Structures are given as C-alpha cells and as structure tokens.
Amino acid sequence: MRPDRSSDPHISSLTAKKRPAVRYVIAVLVSFCMLLIGFVTWDAWHSRQQRLADTATVTANMALALATQGEGTIRVVDSVLAGVVERIEHDGMVGTDRERLRLHLRNMVSSVEELHGLFVYGADGSWVVTSLEQPIRGNNSDREYFRYHRVNKDRSVHVGLPVRSRSSGVWILPVSRRLDNPDGSFAGVVLGTIRVDYFSSIYERFDTGASGTIVLMHDQGRLIYRHPFDEKLVDNDVTKGTIYALYKRSPTAGTAMIRSYIDGVERLYSYRHFDGFPLIVATAQAKDEILAKWWQSTSILAAALLVVLALLCGGAWRLVRQIMIRDRLEQELVSARAVLQQDNRELAHLADNDVLTGIANRRRFEHLLQVEKSRAGRSGKPLSLVMVDVDYFKKYNDTYGHVAGDECLRQVAAALRDSLGRPTDLAARYGGEEFAILLPDTDPRGARNVAEHLRIAVMRAAIPHAANPPGVVTISAGVCTMRFATGDDTDPTLLVERADALLYRAKQSGRNRVRSDEDEDSSDTGMDRDRDKKNAQPGSAARHA
The missing domain is CATH 3.30.70.270 (Reverse transcriptase/Diguanylate cyclase domain)
Known part of the structure; x- marks a missing residue:
C-alpha cells in the first residue's frame, strides 16, 4: 500500500499556490484578528500599568503622610524631653525638687497623648524620677539607649530599638536625651516612651484594603509595628526582608512590588525614611485588590472579543470551505504529481x-x-x-x-x-x-x-x-x-x-x-x-x- 502523503509540506505548498483566494481570505482574517487581539491586549496592558502606577502614587503619598505623622509624634515627645533636660541641668540633680519634677512628668504624660511614660535615670542607671503613680526601684543601665548616651556626648534626641517596659510589661519605643553635669560629664538619661500599639490609632485611619498593611521599622533592621498589629512580630529581625534591602539601595524612599515573607501576599509597597529619625515607614496594598476591578473589566472585554472572533472565524470558514470544494479536484492532481516527484526523489536516493x-x-x-x-x-x-x-x-x-x-x-x-x-x-x-x-x-x-x-x-x-x-x-x-x-x-x-x-x-x-x-x-x-x-x-x- 502506498503511504499517505497528504500532509507532505511540498504537497501543501503546491496546493496553496493553486488556491490564492483561500490564502487571501485566511491572511486577511488572521491579520484582522491579530490586529484586534493586539489592540485589545495593548489597551488591557496599558490599563493595568496605569492602575498600578496610580496606586503607586497613592501609596507613595500615604507613606509620606505616615512619615510626617510619625515625625510629628517623635518631635512632640522630644519637646517634652528637652524641657525636662533643661530643667534638671539648670537646677542640678541634687537641687532638683524631685516631687515637683515627678508631678511635672505626670502632667506631661496625661496631657500628651503620644507619651506612655517619662523617666529620669542617674549616671549609674538607677531610677531617679518617673511619671508612675507608684515608682518601682530598678536599674536600666543595661538598656540600649542608656549605653548609647553613656558613650556618646551627642545632645540630640535618640530613638532606640523597641523594648518591653519593665514597669508596665508592654512593648514601647524609647525616645531619650542625655543629661550632663556642669563639667560636661555624663549625669544620666531622660526617657520618654511611646506604646508600640499607639501607632494603631494612627495607622488604622488609613485605608489599605482588606489585605493591605502598614509597617514601621527601625533602620537598624528591627520591626516596631505592623498593621494589623501582632505583638509577636515586634522586634523581629527584618534585615533579610525585601523592603529593608530596597532601603539599603535607596535610603530615602522607594516603591516596588514585593511578596511578603510574613504572609506570602504580593503587595505594592512604598516606603519612606523619617527625616532626622532612624525610622522607616512602609505602606502597601495587595496586588490582587489593586487589579480586581481591572480583571473584571478585562474579563468582560475578553469575552466580547471571543464572541467577535468566533463570528468572524465562522463566516470565514464557510467562505473557505466553498473555495476548498471548488478546488478539490485540482488539489488531488497536485497531490498526485507531488507523490510522483517524491517517489522519484526516493528512487534517486536509493540509486546513489x-x-x-x-x-x-x-x-x-x-x-x-x-x-x-x-x-x-x-x-x-x-x-x-x-x-x-x-x-x-x-x-x-x-x-x-x-x-x-x-x-x-x-x-x-x-x-x-x-x-x-x-x-x-x-x-x-x-x-x-x-x-x-x-x-x-x-x-x-x-x-x-x-x-x-x-x-x-x-x-x-x-x-x-x-x-x-x-x-x-x-x-x-x-x-x-x-x-x-x-x-x-x-x-x-x-x-x-x-x-x-x-x-x-x-x-x-x-x-x-x-x-x-x-x-x-x-x-x-x-x-x-x-x-x-x-x-x-x-x-x-x-x-x-
């Protein structure tokens, strides 16, 4: 039995040359469909990119607003600390009326909502004066902020790493200033604390969607707050996270699509470093939520495109089918000649x-x-x-x-x-x-x-x-x-x-x-x-x- 060679490319090319009308119809249909698909695809892609760009602008502006809010919080606490430092250094630690100072600290804490507590420590780390109702005795010379001020003569405010308060047991962000003796030697530390969960009252006002988040971290690579708040995440190491890596490359601000290593959700993040303080705030919206409406509109457009293409292909197929029926005899003749030529080539190959x-x-x-x-x-x-x-x-x-x-x-x-x-x-x-x-x-x-x-x-x-x-x-x-x-x-x-x-x-x-x-x-x-x-x-x- 002679093998079926109807699928031979040589036969197909000869047949196509005898059917210019079929090729013309197919070429026009394919070109039009490709043009239509290309236009719809380009429009959908452009809409997607525009949607992401608009959201990037929103998240960048939100990060700026959050940074400004955070800077304001730190400056309010710093203003209180500066007043306490000036008062103690003016009156001296010995001559200071500690009861009056304690009342002053309590009044500051009650009137400044950002403050959780105010504390004055001596040069040895002992508790001198606090805003607590019932002060406890202890020593904080082991704290990071205390060690920092003891070896650094810098008189500016210092924002430390988050710690768990020894007086209340809650997570706090320490903000502190150095106390000096008249001769410039180290006299102690004035500390103001901000509850970490205080930031919830600020960040919950911002709409980041159901799966969005807001992150506050220390630029030394420690997590301070993450919205929604989870106490177990406080003080986690984030130096291996993508946001921290981006910050190292661009220390001021940036925006990127990142998959969170905490919950695995892909989000569009914008971050900003605080002006004058070692803190970084980042806000993000989930990629799925950003593109949800885009997917909906694109799906409707794709369905309509499929209907149009189906109608076009159906009409074109009917036309091509009529042409193919008319050319069937000619195709058979071309196929027979091609088979003969193939046989001749095979015989020539066998001869040589x-x-x-x-x-x-x-x-x-x-x-x-x-x-x-x-x-x-x-x-x-x-x-x-x-x-x-x-x-x-x-x-x-x-x-x-x-x-x-x-x-x-x-x-x-x-x-x-x-x-x-x-x-x-x-x-x-x-x-x-x-x-x-x-x-x-x-x-x-x-x-x-x-x-x-x-x-x-x-x-x-x-x-x-x-x-x-x-x-x-x-x-x-x-x-x-x-x-x-x-x-x-x-x-x-x-x-x-x-x-x-x-x-x-x-x-x-x-x-x-x-x-x-x-x-x-x-x-x-x-x-x-x-x-x-x-x-x-x-x-x-x-x-x-």
Whole structure:
C-alpha cells in the first residue's frame, strides 16, 4: 500500500499556490484578528500599568503622610524631653525638687497623648524620677539607649530599638536625651516612651484594603509595628526582608512590588525614611485588590472579543470551505504529481546510497571518482583515496551472526562518515566490508592523517569483536595519492587498484594499521609493486580477510 502523503509540506505548498483566494481570505482574517487581539491586549496592558502606577502614587503619598505623622509624634515627645533636660541641668540633680519634677512628668504624660511614660535615670542607671503613680526601684543601665548616651556626648534626641517596659510589661519605643553635669560629664538619661500599639490609632485611619498593611521599622533592621498589629512580630529581625534591602539601595524612599515573607501576599509597597529619625515607614496594598476591578473589566472585554472572533472565524470558514470544494479536484492532481516527484526523489536516493549503511554506494563512488579525476586534471591538485577493510569480518559474522554483522557495518560506516571534516570528502561502501574514502585536493601526508583518524575513530566506537586481538572491531587502510594532467586519459580505477594493494599490505603487516605510498620501503622493486596490484584486484582476499 502506498503511504499517505497528504500532509507532505511540498504537497501543501503546491496546493496553496493553486488556491490564492483561500490564502487571501485566511491572511486577511488572521491579520484582522491579530490586529484586534493586539489592540485589545495593548489597551488591557496599558490599563493595568496605569492602575498600578496610580496606586503607586497613592501609596507613595500615604507613606509620606505616615512619615510626617510619625515625625510629628517623635518631635512632640522630644519637646517634652528637652524641657525636662533643661530643667534638671539648670537646677542640678541634687537641687532638683524631685516631687515637683515627678508631678511635672505626670502632667506631661496625661496631657500628651503620644507619651506612655517619662523617666529620669542617674549616671549609674538607677531610677531617679518617673511619671508612675507608684515608682518601682530598678536599674536600666543595661538598656540600649542608656549605653548609647553613656558613650556618646551627642545632645540630640535618640530613638532606640523597641523594648518591653519593665514597669508596665508592654512593648514601647524609647525616645531619650542625655543629661550632663556642669563639667560636661555624663549625669544620666531622660526617657520618654511611646506604646508600640499607639501607632494603631494612627495607622488604622488609613485605608489599605482588606489585605493591605502598614509597617514601621527601625533602620537598624528591627520591626516596631505592623498593621494589623501582632505583638509577636515586634522586634523581629527584618534585615533579610525585601523592603529593608530596597532601603539599603535607596535610603530615602522607594516603591516596588514585593511578596511578603510574613504572609506570602504580593503587595505594592512604598516606603519612606523619617527625616532626622532612624525610622522607616512602609505602606502597601495587595496586588490582587489593586487589579480586581481591572480583571473584571478585562474579563468582560475578553469575552466580547471571543464572541467577535468566533463570528468572524465562522463566516470565514464557510467562505473557505466553498473555495476548498471548488478546488478539490485540482488539489488531488497536485497531490498526485507531488507523490510522483517524491517517489522519484526516493528512487534517486536509493540509486546513489547504500541501503544497509546509508552512505554512498559503489555506483555513486565510481561516478564521483571520474568527476574528481577530471577536476584534479584541470586544477593540477592531488587526488587521494583511502581503501578501508574491516579486520576479521568473516570471523565476526561467524561469532555474532549476520544480523550483528550488518549492524557492525552500519556503525563502521557512521564512524567513517562522521570523521570526515570536509563536505567534499566522500565515504562510500565499495563492497562487502570494504569502504572507499575519496579525498579531493589532499596530498599524501594529509591523506594518511585522515586514514589514521578514521582508524582511531572506528576503534573508539568500541564495537565488541572477540575474534580480533584488540577485542574490538578495527580496520586496515591503504592510502594512495595521484596527480592527473589536463586531458589525461589515465583510468582513475588505477587509483583504486593501488590503494587496494596498499590495503593488502596493511593486512599482511598485522592489520589495524594504515599503509600508504610513503610507507613503501625504498628497496621494494617495481616487480613487488606489480605483484601487490595483482593481489589487490577486485575479489581478492584482501576484501574478505
């Protein structure tokens, strides 16, 4: 049964050339559909980017507002601290009326909503005066802010890392100033505390959506507050978070789409560093919420587009179908002609190539030998030939069987073909287990190098051969080079005879080796060479050993 070739690309191209109307309709339809899809896609993408850009502007403005609010909170507390420092340093720690000072601290805490507590510590860290109703005795010299002021003479406000209050047990943000003695030595610390959950009263006023968030962190990489508030997250290390990494690259402000490492939600974040304080605030809206309305409108638009495309394709298909029915006979004729041409190509391939190995056959080799001999005569360049024979191939067949022998020949042929470096070189099966390698424009040394390369390539193929001393399949090769003059009527088969004779010598000298004209001993007589040629005639033992 003849194979079905209706899907042959050559047939399809011929058929398409006979159906310009079909191709025109399809081209117009495809172009229009692609244009429509491209426009809708571009519009949807532009709307999406605009939506994200607008939200980025909103979150950036919100981050600015939150930073301004936070800065104001810190400055209010700092103003109270500055007043207490001035009062103590003016009156001195010894001369200060501690009861009056305690009442003053209590009044400040009750009138300033940002304050959770006010504390004065001595140089040794002991509690001197506090705003508490019932002061407790203790020592805060181990706190970060106390250690900072003890070694730094900086008189500006210091915002420390969040700590859990020893007096109330809640998380607080410490804001402190240094106290100095008249001689400038360290006299202690004035501390104002802000409850971490105080920021909830500020941040809950901002609408960040159901999955949005607001984050306040210290620029030393510690989390202070995250909305919605979770006490377990306070003082967590955020140095490995994406927001902190962005801050390190752009210390003032920035915006980016980030997936949270806390809850895995992808959000559009905008952050801003406080002006004059070591704090960073970031606000974010969930990407899904930002694009929810966009997805809704885009889905409606995509559905409408699909309906339009379906109607267009349906109408176009009806038109194309009518054209295809009209052209059916012509297509069948074109297909039949294409099948015939394909058959001719296959026959030509079979005529020029060996069925078993897939390389050139003897017919093609002898034709190209004549062609290359004429070309060598015109150019004056040498023409070389390598005759190759598989060693102990009869023993191989006797050991492994003829099916394995055929596979062996295929592998040897593949090794020879793949080892040739130029497109002008030709590997052909000459007969049985003998191969011919035609090498145009190749001198004796180059031809011998090629032959050695072929011999090594076959050995590296590692085809098992127990009856061969190396244990694998090997080849022997004879290499001959000739030059021809213009109009030279020398029979090119002489090149085959000489190469075959050298192949016979290679087998006589031990197999698995190359023998060339250059290897011939200078003492060899012409009679010896004639004897070699006679022994190497087609059908000689050299091809079957």
